[in-house]
Amino acid sequence: MSKRRIDLLLKNANQIVSFSAQDSWQSQIVTGGGVAVDQGRILAVGETEDLEGEFEGDQIVDARGQTVTPGLIDCHTHLIFAGSREKELDRRLSGVSYMDILRDGGGILKTMHETRAASREKLVEQGKRTLDRMLLHGTTTVEIKSGYGLTVDDEVKILLAAQDLSQKHPIDIVPTFMGAHAVPPEYNNAPDEYVDLVIEQMIPSVAKRGLAEFCDVFCDEGVFSVDQSRKILAAGIQHGLLPKIHVDEFANIGGSRLAIELQAVSAEHLLHSSKEELRQLMKAGIIPVYLPAAALTLMEDRFPDAQTALEDGSPFALASDFNPSCPTASLQFVLPLACYGMKIPIAEALRALTLSAARALRREKELGSIELGKKADLVLFDIPDYRFLLQSLGVNLVSKVIKNGVLAVDKGKIVELDRRNRDG
Numbered sequence: 001m002s003k004r005r006i007d008l009l010l011k012n013a014n015q016i017v018s019f020s021a022q023d024s025w026q027s028q029i030v031t032g033g034g035v036a037v038d039q040g041r042i043l044a045v046g047e048t049e050d051l052e053g054e055f056e057g058d059q060i061v062d063a064r065g066q067t068v069t070p071g072l073i074d075c076h077t078h079l080i081f082a083g084s085r086e087k088e089l090d091r092r093l094s095g096v097s098y099m100d101i102l103r104d105g106g107g108i109l110k111t112m113h114e115t116r117a118a119s120r121e122k123l124v125e126q127g128k129r130t131l132d133r134m135l136l137h138g139t140t141t142v143e144i145k146s147g148y149g150l151t152v153d154d155e156v157k158i159l160l161a162a163q164d165l166s167q168k169h170p171i172d173i174v175p176t177f178m179g180a181h182a183v184p185p186e187y188n189n190a191p192d193e194y195v196d197l198v199i200e201q202m203i204p205s206v207a208k209r210g211l212a213e214f215c216d217v218f219c220d221e222g223v224f225s226v227d228q229s230r231k232i233l234a235a236g237i238q239h240g241l242l243p244k245i246h247v248d249e250f251a252n253i254g255g256s257r258l259a260i261e262l263q264a265v266s267a268e269h270l271l272h273s274s275k276e277e278l279r280q281l282m283k284a285g286i287i288p289v290y291l292p293a294a295a296l297t298l299m300e301d302r303f304p305d306a307q308t309a310l311e312d313g314s315p316f317a318l319a320s321d322f323n324p325s326c327p328t329a330s331l332q333f334v335l336p337l338a339c340y341g342m343k344i345p346i347a348e349a350l351r352a353l354t355l356s357a358a359r360a361l362r363r364e365k366e367l368g369s370i371e372l373g374k375k376a377d378l379v380l381f382d383i384p385d386y387r388f389l390l391q392s393l394g395v396n397l398v399s400k401v402i403k404n405g406v407l408a409v410d411k412g413k414i415v416e417l418d419r420r421n422r423d424g
């Protein structure tokens with residue numbers, strides 16, 4: 001019997017670690033196995049010998065000694081902005097408050113001014129550098145929120161830059177409109193007028209052009225109130241944008257109840273949420289998204305509570321919260337923070353960065369696990385067992401990334417882009 005020709009055969013992996021909604025993670029580790037990939041999809045997972053008997057790969061990837069996981073999914077980033085904030089760091093570290101830095105024109109204000117002044121091309125250029133780093137560290141899907149423009153044109157410009165990046169870059173991008181990230185200074189004395197601008201002009205322009213899937217709001221003390229957030233997210237829903245919400249990062253003003261009321265897809269940060277609120281959120285089917293790198297860089301002396309979710313066996317996601325004050329492009333940095341800071345078992349943290357992150361983006365049927373028919377997004381780590389992800393802190397352990405069934409990273413370099421550059 002002749003073998004079936006396929007695009008790529010990955011074989012001899014020391015471990016293939018994956019998850020499914022039905023089974024516990026233990027049953028998802030395959031030792032000495034492989035993955036058959038064709039037309040960007042996963043065709044089969046199993047013993048190398050069986051796969052070799054059935055398939056002939058045009059490309060062979062030998063994963064001997066390596067651990068293979070689903071592509072990592074960063075389900076919460078503010079990736080598109082101009083400039084950087086390194087000059088504030090020493091002041092922040094010496095104890096100067098963020099509010100004082102903001103008053104001196106720093107913080108989000110600095111980023112807003114620089115982002116408004118930047119062209120769409122400039123934003124794409126800076127965004128691409130970040131996405132390249134993410135891909136090299138094993139991330140294959142990234143959610144991007146707007147929110148540093150805070151005018152109709154600048155918010156649209158950011159989402160157009162996200163669209164450009166999704167066409168140019170191997171990483172899949174999920175766009176979220178977040179005009180309600182902050183009240184811009186020109187509306188300091190009339191924040192409700194800014195809320196009206198978001199509702200009456202920004203959301204309709206973004207929705208009409210099909211620039212976002214989700215609408216997010218920073219519902220917190222000193223940012224947007226529960227009532228303002230409700231109005232904005234309801235307007236988003238009317239225009240077909242699914243609700244996500246930042247809650248309880250600085251203070252608990254009741255944002256999690258709003259998340260339940262509006263049946264948000266996810267609720268993010270949750271640094272000051274009570275156990276009972278977390279339980280109610282999860283009972284309502286809302287995915288909690290925890291951002292331990294944000295808690296670290298804001299020097300909050302706590303991490304969010306993942307124990308409640310672990311006790312209840314409910315899914316939760318982890319993400320980077322990439323932004324100018326938390327600029328980590330590596331989910332390999334977030335993983336040990338979550339494990340040590342939040343006491344999450346390593347496999348559960350991996351699930352939170354793959355299958356559960358896909359759920360937070362409504363992509364769980366397509367992404368997040370190594371299962372038949374799903375997109376072939378795979379990461380090869382140069383470690384014999386997934387638990388070694390916590391044995392070399394601060395080191396990039398990725399050896400290869402397969403994105404949409406194509407080798408996108410090999411030996412620490414981006415393959416796909418090299419080829420595109422050569423082609424002009």
Ligand SMILES: [Zn+2]
Nearest residue numbers: 076078246321
């Ligand atoms: Zn955020």
